[in-house]
Amino acid sequence: MPSYTVTIATGNQWFAGTDDYIYITLVGTEQCSERTLLDKPLYNDFERGAVDSYSVRVEENLGDIVLVKIEKRKYWMQDDWYCRYITVKTPSGDYVEFPCFRWLVDDKEVVLRDGRAHLPQDDKTSLVKQHRQKELETRRRTYRWKEWQPGFPMSIDASRHKDLPRDIQFDSEKGVDFVLNYSKAIENLFVNQFMHMFQSSWNDFADFERIFVRITNTISEYVMQHWKEDFMFGYQFLNGCNPVVIQKCTKLPDKFPVTHEMVSVSLERELTLEQEIEAGNVYIVDYKVLDGITPNGTDPCTLQYLAAPICLLYNNTQNKILPIAIQVQWCSDVFTDIYAITLDIFRIFWKIFTHFLKVFTRIFFVIFGGFSIKRLRNYLNCLTEGFANATGGGGHVQLVQKGVKSLTFRSLCFPDMIKIRGADSKEDLPTYFYRDDGYKVWEATKSFVSDVVCIYYTSDETVQADEEIQAFVKDVCSFGMQDFDQCEFPKSVKSREELIEYLTVIVFTASSQHAAVNFGQYDWCSWIPNAPSTMRKPPPNRKGLADVNLIIESLPDRGRSSWHLGAVWALSQYQENELYLGMYPDEHFIEKPVKEAMEKFRKQLAEITSSIKKRNEGKKLPYYNMSPDKIPNSVAV
Secondary structure (H helix, E strand, O other): OOEEEEEEEEOOOOOOOOOOEEEEEEEEOOOEOOOEEEEOOOOOOOOOOOEEEEEEEOOOOOOOEEEEEEEEEOOOOOOOEEEEEEEEEOOOOOEEEEEEEEEEOOOOEEEEEOOOOOOHHHOOOHHHHHHHHHHHHHHHHHOOEEOOOOOOOOEEOOOOHHHOOHHHOOOHHHHHHHHHHHHHHHHHOOHHHHHHHOOOOOOOHHHHHHHOOOOOOHHHHHHHHHOOOHHHHHHHHHHOOOOOOOEEOOOOOOOOOOOHHHHHHHOOOOOOHHHHHHOOOEEEEEOHHHOOOOOOOOOOOOOOOOOOOEEEEEEOOOOOEEEEEEEOOOOOOOOOOHHHOOHHHHHHHHHHHHHHHHHHHHHHHHHHHOOEHHHHHHHHHHHOHHHHHHHOOOHHHHHHHHHHOOOOOHHHOHHHHHHHOOOOOOOOOOOOHHHHHHHHHHHHHHHHHHHHHHHHOOOHHHHHHOHHHHHHHHHHHHHHOOOOOOOOOOOOOOOHHHHHHHHHHHHHHHHHHHHHHHOOHHHHHOOOOOOOOOOOOOOOOOOOOOOHHHHHHHOOOHHHHHHHHHHHHHHOOOOOOOOEOOOOOOOOOOOHHHHHHHHHHHHHHHHHHHHHHHHHOOOOOOOOOOOHHHOEOOOOO
16 A cells, blocks of 8 residues: 655744644545544644654555645644645655645645746646636635725735734734833833823933933944034935935925025035036935824824924035035925024934835835735834824824825835935945945845746746736736826836846845834934934924024923833844845745755855945944845844
């Protein structure tokens, strides 16, 4: 009697094991095996991290094993199980691998095909074609689109985290890690002593040191010491946690009436302001998207304020980016002596936009990955202190609705985004490390994607004939982006090169781009006067009002400052068992060429990491947010 050896691996994550009944059916090209019980309750098989083997006997040879059906049935209470993979050893000694890497919940069954990847047009037998169609139909029912707010990209139809399919929920460790990190921050920073004074103001800047000194950090300490200096202000637009707004100024906005006389004292090349602009020496940071956004709070005691600031920056002869003109608020009454408005007031607004950009990274992940809109809501209202404190009363929704209007596919292609902003010249901006490192990681990612795509797609015609990838691309544009006129997301991919770029955007945005604007939060935002999360006083409307007292009264109160500091600490931490870019322990692909492409990718990333470490040696302000060894595989916060 022929016998097949079935080996099943259970996941290593928390609660991966099960005491439920597990059944298996082997499906061959000739016939199927009987439904076989592999484990009996309380035999301690299928424990967390276990690899168990069983013998499945059949009357006759099944032919080539093409599918495996695995079933979980309740023993005495539902007990979820995470299956990593199944291997089948045939009577002839051949091994067939069936990657799973998914949760089986309730009384669930899954049907797995072997780990060799096939394009839909390459499936020849009716058996595997039917399985493929059934799997697609199941996924369409599971991952349904839903619009949370008008003007938002659509996301998965789930109101609560627990409503998400189990396979795309964050692991239990991640949720626990964040809570523990936040609690640790509150304890280590000793900020709980201020919670009873939630709405009381600080007395002076030195007071902020009392909640700052408990956790040391080289960059944040340097920021504390130099935050008032012009070079530090400008440097943050290049390599802080908001490095994606600065752009070359080719023409002054109509509502920003800066004249040469106003800024001539700051110019170093004996050129007029107009000539400096023409020579490419002037940059601009424009937060007009904040204009008209409703701030948080209705109680006079807790009312918050917003502005839509704009800043002109000058690339001086030492290649330092320095502010030369600031307008705090877009309004009909504009300043005539703009440079007199203090930089400190401007700082109160710029951090909000940093988080706005991070939200877009997550929105993009929502579109492509079936992320929870509930998690996005939590992010908007809780984790993002700039949103929660300053716009949490509904302004966050307005802000995303406005921001989506400027979101285009090309703006998500890293080289294009840098070029569109006129920031692509290393000669002009030699210390723009976010750009330089981003280029390297983008190219390495694109090279890896290209290697994998070309393994399975032998020509442009092969791409065009893949109905599933074409349907996916169209679905993202038509439903995810709701065919917004300005988005310019493709509705099809006509070549391997187009598919490579499309997939590179997905991988890069949900990994590298997110890391660049997330994990530097404690570095740059822990010294609260440098990057406050909210403003408790209205912006000044004329010269001379922005004195120290106004700034202190505008900064977050003691309670919000304490919460802010704990939050940026927790959000900046990596998980203990974090998977970084290039680390793929779940072997969904079993073919040797794909494994070779992964190894090549890891080597490229290691070289980039090494070069970044070498550049950072001895720097007081090292930049490492785009270093591959600090880029999680995907959005992890």
